Amino acid sequence: MQAHQRMLDPTPNGLHSGESPLLKTVGLTKRYGDFLANDSIDIDVWPKEIHALLGENGAGKSTLVKAIYGLIQPSAGEIRWQGEPIVLSGPSEARSRGIGMVFQHFSLFDNLTVAENVALGLDGKESFKDMSARLEQVSRTYGLPLDPGREVWQLSVGERQRIEIVRALMQNPRFLILDEPTAVLTPQEADQLFVVLERLKTEGRAILYISHKLEEVKRLCDTATILRGGKKIQTCNPRQETAASLARMMVGGEIREVKAAAGRQTTIPRLVVNDLSLAPDEAHGVRLEHISFELKGGEILGIAGVAGNGQDELFAALSGERPSKDPGTIVIEGIAAGHLSITKRRKLGAAFVPEERLGHGTAPRMKLSENALLTGHAASGMVNHGFIDTAATLKTVDKATETFDVRKAKRDPEAASLSGGNLQKFIVGREILRNPAVLVVSQPTWGVDAGAAAVIRQALLDLAAAGAAVLVTSQDLDELTEIADRIAVMFHGRLSAPLAASEATREKLGLLMGGSSLEPKEAAHAVGA
Amino acid sequence: MELVEAIILSVLAASTPLLIAATGELVTERSGVLNLGVEGMMIVGAACGFGGAWLTGSIFIGALFGIIAGVLMSLIFALMALGLAVNQVATGLALTILGVGLSGLIGAGFVGERLTPAAHLHIPGLTDIPLIGRVLFGEDAFVYFSIALIIGVWWFLYRTRAGLILRACGDNHVSAHALGYPVLRIRTLAVMFGGACAGLAGAYLPLAYTPFFIPGMTAGRGWIALALVVFASWRPGRLVVGAYLFGAVTILQLHAQGWGVGIPSQFMSALPYLATVIVLVLLSRARTGGSTAPAALGTVFVPDR
Numbered sequence: 035m036q037a038h039q040r041m042l043d044p045t046p047n048g049l050h051s052g053e054s055p056l057l058k059t060v061g062l063t064k065r066y067g068d069f070l071a072n073d074s075i076d077i078d079v080w081p082k083e084i085h086a087l088l089g090e091n092g093a094g095k096s097t098l099v100k101a102i103y104g105l106i107q108p109s110a111g112e113i114r115w116q117g118e119p120i121v122l123s124g125p126s127e128a129r130s131r132g133i134g135m136v137f138q139h140f141s142l143f144d145n146l147t148v149a150e151n152v153a154l155g156l157d158g159k160e161s162f163k164d165m166s167a168r169l170e171q172v173s174r175t176y177g178l179p180l181d182p183g184r185e186v187w188q189l190s191v192g193e194r195q196r197i198e199i200v201r202a203l204m205q206n207p208r209f210l211i212l213d214e215p216t217a218v219l220t221p222q223e224a225d226q227l228f229v230v231l232e233r234l235k236t237e238g239r240a241i242l243y244i245s246h247k248l249e250e251v252k253r254l255c256d257t258a259t260i261l262r263g264g265k266k267i268q269t270c271n272p273r274q275e276t277a278a279s280l281a282r283m284m285v286g287g288e289i290r291e292v293k294a295a296a297g298r299q300t301t302i303p304r305l306v307v308n309d310l311s312l313a314p315d316e317a318h319g320v321r322l323e324h325i326s327f328e329l330k331g332g333e334i335l336g337i338a339g340v341a342g343n344g345q346d347e348l349f350a351a352l353s354g355e356r357p358s359k360d361p362g363t364i365v366i367e368g369i370a371a372g373h374l375s376i377t378k379r380r381k382l383g384a385a386f387v388p389e390e391r392l393g394h395g396t397a398p399r400m401k402l403s404e405n406a407l408l409t410g411h412a413a414s415g416m417v418n419h420g421f422i423d424t425a426a427t428l429k430t431v432d433k434a435t436e437t438f439d440v441r442k443a444k445r446d447p448e449a450a451s452l453s454g455g456n457l458q459k460f461i462v463g464r465e466i467l468r469n470p471a472v473l474v475v476s477q478p479t480w481g482v483d484a485g486a487a488a489v490i491r492q493a494l495l496d497l498a499a500a501g502a503a504v505l506v507t508s509q510d511l512d513e514l515t516e517i518a519d520r521i522a523v524m525f526h527g528r529l530s531a532p533l534a535a536s537e538a539t540r541e542k543l544g545l546l547m548g549g550s551s552l553e554p555k556e557a558a559h560a561v562g563a
Numbered sequence: 564m565e566l567v568e569a570i571i572l573s574v575l576a577a578s579t580p581l582l583i584a585a586t587g588e589l590v591t592e593r594s595g596v597l598n599l600g601v602e603g604m605m606i607v608g609a610a611c612g613f614g615g616a617w618l619t620g621s622i623f624i625g626a627l628f629g630i631i632a633g634v635l636m637s638l639i640f641a642l643m644a645l646g647l648a649v650n651q652v653a654t655g656l657a658l659t660i661l662g663v664g665l666s667g668l669i670g671a672g673f674v675g676e677r678l679t680p681a682a683h684l685h686i687p688g689l690t691d692i693p694l695i696g697r698v699l700f701g702e703d704a705f706v707y708f709s710i711a712l713i714i715g716v717w718w719f720l721y722r723t724r725a726g727l728i729l730r731a732c733g734d735n736h737v738s739a740h741a742l743g744y745p746v747l748r749i750r751t752l753a754v755m756f757g758g759a760c761a762g763l764a765g766a767y768l769p770l771a772y773t774p775f776f777i778p779g780m781t782a783g784r785g786w787i788a789l790a791l792v793v794f795a796s797w798r799p800g801r802l803v804v805g806a807y808l809f810g811a812v813t814i815l816q817l818h819a820q821g822w823g824v825g826i827p828s829q830f831m832s833a834l835p836y837l838a839t840v841i842v843l844v845l846l847s848r849a850r851t852g853g854s855t856a857p858a859a860l861g862t863v864f865v866p867d868r
Binding site for chain 1: 738743
């Protein structure tokens with residue numbers, strides 16, 4: 035009962051006289067030059083609490099947890115641990131006080147073994163042998179199996195995260211920070227993680243949980259603090275909120291609803307893949323095996339799957355970064371294109387948006403106009419007798435800026451100076467403005483804030499409505515069910531038969547993503563029963 | 564027999580500076596820093612080493628001067644490449660150019676002077692064993708030290724926690740920083756160790772190899788040491804093999820000319836580099852995964868604080 039009241043009134047002076055939160059920040063501020071990454075933030079985290087930290091990219095979540103973990107020094111304000119103000123000289127002091135952290139971008143060393151990685155996260159007071167024995171014991175206790183002798187590059191994403199979690203647990207933390215832990219997991223893997231987190235909670239530990247996924251937060255967390263633009267907006271009980279109300283607090287306004295145009299017509303097949311198999315070109319690549327699908331104009335096909343199951347290889351094969359020997363495996367607009375170069379495929383009317391924005395989608399240190407030229411030179415009239423038509427390239431930038439609301443400091447800045455969401459809007463816009471017949475796009479809204487994501491998804495829907503064939507690869511199942519007509523799943527280089535979006539439940543997709551087969555008959559049977 | 568023994572002795576002598584300099588560079592590169600200034604640090608070490616020994620009459624103090632000179636040179640590199648995050652390749656090349664000029668200036672007064680070279684071990688009975696006696700028990704202190712050094716480095720890298728942290732910095736400096744390790748401090752220490760080794764390797768030349776100083780006497784040995792680290796795929800064990808192999812090639816080149824073998828000496832001089840290229844090709848073909856080179860090698864790191 036008391037726990038319930040605390041959520042309603044999280045101020046320490048309210049119902050908790052005599053008690054103090056495990057960790058409290060008071061007016062915590064971090065300034066980078068003129069930019070306030072954290073503006074006077076107060077949060078309280080209590081034992082036996084899973085406390086969500088919600089906010090868009092750039093809201094200041096990572097800055098806040100870095101300060102709590104001692105990675106950066108706050109410019110003002112203080113951190114109180116069990117009521118006592120503390121100044122953390124660095125992560126090792128945070129760890130020795132009982133603060134642990136599991137990083138979003140894994141802080142692992144690919145060429146070191148699991149045991150060495152764990153040792154680096156501890157303070158080295160025990161021998162390597164004792165540490166290894168304890169590693170085995172902790173991983174068994176929490177049901178997180180690990181092989182200490184393997185090097186990290188050999189492991190799957192889920193296994194890598196297990197290392198991070200076990201490493202944090204081995205410090206026996208009383209306060210554990212998790213930064214977007216489920217971003218890379220299948221729904222089933224995420225469920226397993228929640229079991230571990232619930233167990234940690236019952237053991238009396240406190241968890242600070244950063245996530246974008248609102249449904250997940252509603253299910254798992256007792257308290258949620260919402261940050262926006264470096265400021266704390268509110269602390270609330272997420273179970274009493276709706277996903278929409280949480281999203282409103284995060285964005286500070288309504289998110290544009292993504293709507294498909296009614297009565298979208300499918301036309302002729304514009305992209306056909308026939309039994310495409312391709313050996314990997316690097317040591318830990320994935321072999322594509324017998325991939326076939328047909329994509330008509332006016333249709334969006336979604337490809338789901340855990341990262342590293344051949345999505346990158348499929349993108350490279352479709353875009354022509356890795357041409358195949360057999361022309362017939364890929365047919366664009368009725369023309370066998372499997373052997374063609376990227377430029378020739380663009381001339382057939384195809385456009386491509388890769389996953390990595392900086393370095394793959396754009397040349398980071400080149401201007402936007404130059405980046406527009408890089409993909410538009412063959413088919414968009416930006417080159418005149420071998421000379422660049424600068425006015426035309428700038429016009430493309432202006433048009434993409436206007437149509438897709440790209441926010442930037444000047445007319446033609448370097449690609450690297452744009453925020454992730456704005457750069458992604460520019461890249462998607464650059465391709466869409468070419469009026470492609472086929473658009474292949476990989477992770478269109480990865481690491482993009484909710485507002486920009488809505489713009490991009492709407493643009494993809496509009497493009498399909500205008501008659502183009504759109505292929506979207508994404509790890510975000512909500513995104514795929516929102517925009518795709520059909521969804522197929524990649525696992526170990528194979529592509530499942532597409533499911534109609536209306537039939538593609540999280541459970542079915544999750545099974546396929548984990549490699550279970552889903553016989554069409556069985557699935558139909560299960561639905562019938 | 565006499566000839567075989569003489570060849571082995573001269574191979575050991577020619578290999579020792581390569582081994583010492585490459586050991587230092589191996590540690591530097593394992594921490595993620597590519598210091599191409601080995602040649603420059605060596606030649607300054609040679610000039611200062613000779614100067615120190617000539618002024619004091621002590622080979623030991625000469626070696627110490629060489630080490631200090633190498634460390635000072637490496638600190639210039641650390642200031643630029645680590646402190647100011649300047650491109651490591653450009654800084655390393657500049658350091659070599661600086662070193663060649665500086666050594667000429669420092670050594671100008673010593674050209675033409677002679678020293679008594681470093682004493683060789685002599686254990687009555689053992690040293691007199693035919694063929695292997697002088698090879699095993701009749702070397703100078705530098706040779707024994709170089710072997711102790713590489714064993715010590717192997718032990719440090721693979722058996723100590725500090726070595727694990729150093730390797731971690733070379734693999735992923737962002738992760739190392741996130742875990743709270745002082746990446747730049749660790750790298751500075753590694754660069755200084757590399758400088759000390761290069762300075763000592765340079766000092767070996769006028770103190771033990773040839774008992775006088777001439778400008779440019781390192782004659783590209785710093786570059787061979789750099790190639791050697793790659794040849795050894797950043798592993799201490801392979802580094803020893805590579806050092807003696809490369810040393811043998813340089814000696815064979817002299818003997819081949821003496822015997823009138825019709826191989827151009829330029830080809831023999833190019834052999835270490837050719838061997839390195841071939842090893843790189845073989846390694847990348849045989850690679851099953853992971854990374855042979857330290858993954859963060861040569862990349863600039865600026866911590867956010």
